[in-house]
Amino acid sequence: ILNVEQSPQSLHVQEGDSTNFTCSFPSSNFYALHWYRWETAKSPEALFVMTLNGDEKKKGRISATLNTKEGYSYLYIKGSQPEDSATYLCAFGWTGANNLFFGTGTRLTVIP
Amino acid sequence: NAGVTQTPKFQVLKTGQSMTLQCAQDMNHEYMSWYRQDPGMGLRLIHYSVGAGITDQGEVPNGYNVSRSTTEDFPLRLLSAAPSQTSVYFCASASLGDKRNSPLHFGNGTRLTVT
Numbered sequence: 001i002l003n004v005e006q007s008p009q010s011l012h013v014q015e016g017d018s019t020n021f022t023c024s025f026p027s028s029n030f031y032a033l034h035w036y037r038w039e040t041a042k043s044p045e046a047l048f049v050m051t052l053n054g055d056e057k058k059k060g061r062i063s064a065t066l067n068t069k070e071g072y073s074y075l076y077i078k079g080s081q082p083e084d085s086a087t088y089l090c091a092f093g094w095t096g097a098n099n100l101f102f103g104t105g106t107r108l109t110v111i112p
Numbered sequence: 113n114a115g116v117t118q119t120p121k122f123q124v125l126k127t128g129q130s131m132t133l134q135c136a137q138d139m140n141h142e143y144m145s146w147y148r149q150d151p152g153m154g155l156r157l158i159h160y161s162v163g164a165g166i167t168d169q170g171e172v173p174n175g176y177n178v179s180r181s182t183t184e185d186f187p188l189r190l191l192s193a194a195p196s197q198t199s200v201y202f203c204a205s206a207s208l209g210d211k212r213n214s215p216l217h218f219g220n221g222t223r224l225t226v227t
């Protein structure tokens with residue numbers, strides 16, 4: 001079982017603020033890094049899948065970067081809106097196993 | 113487009129009872145999996161399948177059985193429910209055989225309580 005850590009566990013930001021959170025994972029045997037957005041009472045939805053060191057992905061106001069050599073990924077939200085309130089999960093895939101290892105998530109609350 | 117459909121949404125069982133959680137997907141995904149979500153823990157993989165007739169264990173397989181007779185369906189069976197199996201269960205599917213590179217599509221979850 002691999003350790004995938006997300007920080008912070010939760011945060012509250014004001015509408016319009018930009019924010020970012022971190023996913024840390026083992027730096028060896030990297031295969032892929034996933035980000036999911038999970039709204040209350042719904043199911044997780046995929047945001048990004050990244051596979052190469054230095055990958056940067058963007059979807060609207062949300063973007064992500066990947067550093068496989070040091071074992072971290074950042075998720076950025078620019079100009080947070082109340083509808084961005086959700087738990088953001090990252091999941092790590094490595095070459096030694098045929099499954100993903102999920103972090104416990106960062107719970108974001110955007111205050112209007 | 114239904115995506116991944118899980119039933120039931122809620123279930124209460126007594127210790128020792130058995131039941132099957134249903135999962136169906138209409139996206140022709142080869143990969144299907146079952147996760148459980150417990151407070152303070154990340155989603156943990158129970159069992160997965162990379163195609164009809166092929167299943168394998170994940171991190172926490174004990175107490176659960178699966179089968180994959182068709183591409184569309186991947187039921188999860190609890191043979192003798194225990195309170196430790198109280199959890200929220202998610203079914204997820206992905207295209208291609210290597211879901212590490214393909215995003216997972218999740219069902220809406222089943223909240224199971226074992227008393």
